[in-house]
Amino acid sequence: MKLYGYFRSSASYRVRIALNLKGLAYEQAAVHLLKNGGEQFAAAYRALNPDALVPAFQDEHDGETITLTQSMAIIEYLEEVYPESGLLPVDPVDRAHVRALALAIACEIHPVNNLRVLKYLSATLQVSDEQKNAWYRHWCETGLAVLEQKLAADKRTGRFCFGDAPGFADCFLVPQIANAQRFNCDLTAMPVLMRINQACIEHPAFIKAAPANQPDAE
Secondary structure (H helix, E strand, O other), X not given: OEEEEOOOOHHHHHHHHHHHHOOOOOEEEEOOOOHHHOHHHOHHHHHHOOOOOOOEEEEEEOOEEEEEXXXXXXXXXXXXXXXXXXXXXXXXXXXXXHHHHHHHHHXXXXXXXXXXXXXXXXXXXXXXXXXXXXXXXXXXXXHHHHHHHHHHHOOOEOOOOOEOOOOHHHHHHHHHHHHHHHOOOOOOOOHHHHHHHHHHHOOHHHHHHOHHHOOOOO
16 A cells, blocks of 8 residues: 655644544555645646545455546445445444544635635735635634534534444544644633544544654655
């Protein structure tokens, strides 16, 4: 297995957590999103992922090397092909619930806070750093507040997003909280999220996946 990613990329971070929770060994290949004009735009990498995004993931499957992109698809693949230490509950309603929590981050919060969006705001629209950061905080805080409400009201919420073992939704929550903290988002009104986040970051799989513990960390 080989994971192409960037230590600070939240999408790469998600996949690292999932791989670690499943106890799967993998090689890492760094793709620096800022150096050399962005290594994700290099021809060799775009041959793997034409979107010029991280992560990209390779595995040997049915005798051939496959390449996958998009963190959600990669984690779903891991869940289906390596079902040990499952990240999703068994019941289909519960599975849909957990997927919805993850998608609230992956589809509603992260896209408008992505690096390329922030760079467009600065470089093309010429917004100030203060305005750019205000944009980030608005959408991140808005999305996380909704997630807080959902988790606080649901009896299936336990020590983690679903029950008392880390799983699929936690793989998405922790990187988003880390990004929110980097941008000084106000998380004081989100006690459930912060409690779950604390439980996660004390878990060995999350510690190993943390940005500061990656080979390409700066």
